[in-house]
Amino acid sequence: MSDLPTPVVFCGPSGVGKGTLIDLLMKKFPDAFGFSVSHTTRGPREGEVNGKHYHFTTVEDIKKEIAAGKFVEYAEVHGNYYGTSIASVESVQKEGKICVLDIDIQGVMKVKESSLSPRYLFISPPSMKELEDRLRGRGTETEEAIKKRLGNASKEMEYGQGEGNFDRIFVNNNLDETFATMTKEFKEWYPHLKEA
Numbered sequence: 604m605s606d607l608p609t610p611v612v613f614c615g616p617s618g619v620g621k622g623t624l625i626d627l628l629m630k631k632f633p634d635a636f637g638f639s640v641s642h643t644t645r646g647p648r649e650g651e652v653n654g655k656h657y658h659f660t661t662v663e664d665i666k667k668e669i670a671a672g673k674f675v676e677y678a679e680v681h682g683n684y685y686g687t688s689i690a691s692v693e694s695v696q697k698e699g700k701i702c703v704l705d706i707d708i709q710g711v712m713k714v715k716e717s718s719l720s721p722r723y724l725f726i727s728p729p730s731m732k733e734l735e736d737r738l739r740g741r742g743t744e745t746e747e748a749i750k751k752r753l754g755n756a757s758k759e760m761e762y763g764q765g766e767g768n769f770d771r772i773f774v775n776n777n778l779d780e781t782f783a784t785m786t787k788e789f790k791e792w793y794p795h796l797k798e799a
């Protein structure tokens with residue numbers, strides 16, 4: 604048994620508001636949460652610092668470490684690997700922080716096979732129509748990307764609502780209300796949390 608803070612997984616369709624809710628939590632409880640530093644096999648972009656923005660690695664090395672069970676989740680995107688190592692989650696925990704993992708369903712399935720025992724949260728939109736409006740309203744994706752995200756969303760919703768797949772589902776209808784409910788839950792889960 605350890606008394607390190609239990610990591611928390613945020614999952615839900617693209618555009619549902621995960622990033623928004625995580626930002627709000629981080630502002631309300633300063634220094635209580637942290638993101639783990641991911642590994643990637645893509646090259647560093649200008650200004651990216653190894654160990655800070657990413658742990659830059661090679662395909663050969665990451666494959667070996669994945670095979671050795673050192674990753675809680677990973678994905679191959681356009682020929683590059685991206686992943687979260689157990690060590691990087693632990694380094695957030697060792698600072699006494701709640702490690703936040705903002706991942707998709709594939710990632711959740713991999714985390715479930717790993718040794719990590721996080722709290723699994725699923726963020727659901729009030730309706731598919733509202734999800735579509737948010738994705739369009741955000742204005743960050745092309746029409747093609749929006750269609751792809753909405754196509755994925757129905758499968759994600761099915762898995763998200765599946766019996767026993769998540770510890771808690773938050774329906775993100777009104778943002779203030781969702782955040783208030785979430786804050787209350789986090790204070791129960793992590794009694795040490797102090798508001799700003």
Ligand SMILES: Nc1ncnc2c1ncn2[C@@H]1O[C@H](COP(=O)(O)OP(=O)(O)OP(=O)(O)O)[C@@H](O)[C@H]1O
Pocket residue numbers: 615616617618619620621622623624737738740741775776777778779781
């Ligand atoms: N409850 C809400 N009501 C209305 N709009 C919201 C709500 N929550 C978030 N939004 C808005 O919806 C859009 C998508 O939110 P956000 O970027 O946080 O989604 P996300 O789940 O993190 O998406 P991705 O997985 O693609 O990063 C943003 O423009 C955000 O301001």
